[in-house]
Every structure is written in structure tokens, then in C-alpha cells.
Amino acid sequence: MTLSPILLLAIALLILLGLLFYWLIFISEGAYLGRGAVRRLYDVGASSYDGVKQYDGLSEATMLANPIFSRLEESSGPTATLLDVATGTARLPVALFHLPFYEGELVGLDLSRQMLQQAARKTRDFADRITLIHHPAVPLPFDNEAFDGVACLEALEFMPDRRAALREMVRVLKTGGWLFVSNRTGSDTHFFPGRVDSDQAFERLLAELGLTEIDTRPWQSYYHLVFARKGTAPQTAPSMGWQRAFRCLNCGTSGQMARQGNGMQCAHCAHAMPVADGGVGV
Structure with a gap:
């Protein structure tokens, strides 16, 4: 036939x-x-x-949490605050919280409310040290230089404008603090036209954003882990707490958010943001 x-x-x-x-x-x-x-x-x-994903606890500690904590401790001490952009199911927060010497506070931000629900479940034992926020990466709802460290893992290639996202991360990172990001590598990068760079090109991009001490190292089959410092020296000023830099998701005013019951409320516009299983509502 x-x-x-x-x-x-x-x-x-x-x-x-x-x-x-x-x-x-x-x-x-x-x-x-x-x-x-x-x-x-x-x-x-x-x-x-x-x-x-099938994360391995030992690998998470040795390849992810320990290298990140060592830089946070060097620049800001064991109580360093960290923003985890595209936190997903809280992979990085969980790994850091299980380190015995890390005493800091984390903010996990993600576009998917269902992923945040999983993150809330996994970090229930550390609820007093983590805040989950349902919000995109651009723009970030924080003032300039709000965090001792900022992380974004396995996510940049899925963002509409990764350069804009990186600019926002650098903006809210304190001078002297560390940015922790992943760069997609390996055999499938040709499936992401316009979304991934070689390690050399990605390092140049970070340098153009004013970052220094850029260090790229192998991490996973499809990702390299990249560390970069904002500025050239460790921080000297103590952290004032990220809450003072948090911009109300309703009126945009910063420094007015306060814990109230099971959530937060803006003293400027009285907008309430209940903290539930899915994080802080928009």
C-alpha cells in the first residue's frame, strides 16, 4: 500500500x-x-x-549547603539572612537548616503556590526562621541591599528575562554579600536557545552586573554552581533584618510590615498578608 x-x-x-x-x-x-x-x-x-529529584542528604550538605554557608559566615556571620529566589520545595533552606552552625533566617520566594505548600510542609520545624512569599522574581518586593546573601538555583533558564532577574538579585544583595546561582550546562543546553550561556559568558554577565570573585564549580549533571560577591570586601555593618526592607505587596511601602497573628500586616495601608501553607499571599 x-x-x-x-x-x-x-x-x-x-x-x-x-x-x-x-x-x-x-x-x-x-x-x-x-x-x-x-x-x-x-x-x-x-x-x-x-x-x-531524589536529593541525597550527604551530597546536599557537602556540595551545596556547606560551600554556601562558609561564604555567608565569612561575610556576615552565622546569623546571615538569605533570600532564595525560586525556592521551589525549599531544597536550599532545608539543606542549610540541617547545618548545626547556621543560625540565620531565610526568605523563600516562588511563583508556584503549590511548590510553596510543599516548602511549608518540609520546613515546618523551622517555621520561626523562614518566610515563604508567593511572588515572581521580577521585581523583588524588597529595598536595596536587604539580604546578606541571595540564591537562585535551577531556575534562571525558565525566567522570561534572566538578566532582569539577576539585576534584581544584585540590587537586594548587600555590598560585600554573596550571590549563589546555577548555570545550566551539559548536553541539553541546545534545547534552551537564548536562555543559557557558556560558563565564560555567564561569568562575563555577572561581572557586567558589578560582581567580583566569581567562582564556577561542577555541581550536578546539568548545572554548575556559581558564587559571586557584590563589591570587593566583606560586610562590616550588622544586619538590620530583612523585614525592614520588605515592601508591602499592596502599597509598595517598605519598613511597615509587622507580624500579626498568623501573618503580616502593613502599618501604612493595613493590607494583611496571611501566612498559610502556601506562603505569604499577594
Whole structure:
């Protein structure tokens, strides 16, 4: 039986559409479909996310938490405050909280409320040291130089404008503090056109943003871990607490947020932000 040219063309078109769909949804995880698509995909997969990743506790401590803590301690001491952008299910906060010498406070920010629900469940024993905020990475709802450290792992390539996201992270990072980010590497980078750089190009990008002491090291199969300092010297001023730099998600006023019951409230506009399983509501 000979297939007609039109039928063959239709079959080829269906195969191409199937491959395109697979790339858009499963490989690039909605990155080229906009922020809303990324959020929905992570909402759907939140409950099974950690099961798929299968994090190893020893590796998390030696390859992630310890190197990050050593830099935070060097620049700001053991009580350093850290903002984790795209915190997901709180992978980094959990790893840091299990270090015996880290005494700091963390803020985890994510676009997916369902991922934040998983993060809240996993960090329940450390609830007095972590605040989860449902908010995109651009713009960040904090004043300049609010945090001793800022992290963003396994997420930059899924953001609509990663340069803008990095600028925001540098803006809220204190002078002398450390930025911790991942750069996608490996065999699948060609599936992310315009979203990933070589290590050398990524280091140049960070340098253009005013970062120094840039150090790239192997981390995972598809990622390198990158450390970079804002400025050239360790911090000297003590931390005043990130809450004073938190901008109300309703009126944008900073320094007016206070704990009230099971949540926070703005003294300027009285906007209440209940802290529930999904973090702080917008």
C-alpha cells in the first residue's frame, strides 16, 4: 500500500507538532510559553517534584549547603539572612537548616503556590526562621541591599528575562554579600536557545552586573554552581533584618510590615498578608 504525498505530509506534520509539544512542555518546562505556563506546570508537578529529584542528604550538605554557608559566615556571620529566589520545595533552606552552625533566617520566594505548600510542609520545624512569599522574581518586593546573601538555583533558564532577574538579585544583595546561582550546562543546553550561556559568558554577565570573585564549580549533571560577591570586601555593618526592607505587596511601602497573628500586616495601608501553607499571599 502506497501512502499519498498529502497523507505522508500530514503524518510528518503531526510528528513535528508532537516533538514541538514535548520540547515546550517536558524539556523546556514551559519557559518559552510565558511565566503563567511555567507556574501552572510547577503547580501540577509540585507533589511529585522531590520524588523525581531524589536529593541525597550527604551530597546536599557537602556540595551545596556547606560551600554556601562558609561564604555567608565569612561575610556576615552565622546569623546571615538569605533570600532564595525560586525556592521551589525549599531544597536550599532545608539543606542549610540541617547545618548545626547556621543560625540565620531565610526568605523563600516562588511563583508556584503549590511548590510553596510543599516548602511549608518540609520546613515546618523551622517555621520561626523562614518566610515563604508567593511572588515572581521580577521585581523583588524588597529595598536595596536587604539580604546578606541571595540564591537562585535551577531556575534562571525558565525566567522570561534572566538578566532582569539577576539585576534584581544584585540590587537586594548587600555590598560585600554573596550571590549563589546555577548555570545550566551539559548536553541539553541546545534545547534552551537564548536562555543559557557558556560558563565564560555567564561569568562575563555577572561581572557586567558589578560582581567580583566569581567562582564556577561542577555541581550536578546539568548545572554548575556559581558564587559571586557584590563589591570587593566583606560586610562590616550588622544586619538590620530583612523585614525592614520588605515592601508591602499592596502599597509598595517598605519598613511597615509587622507580624500579626498568623501573618503580616502593613502599618501604612493595613493590607494583611496571611501566612498559610502556601506562603505569604499577594
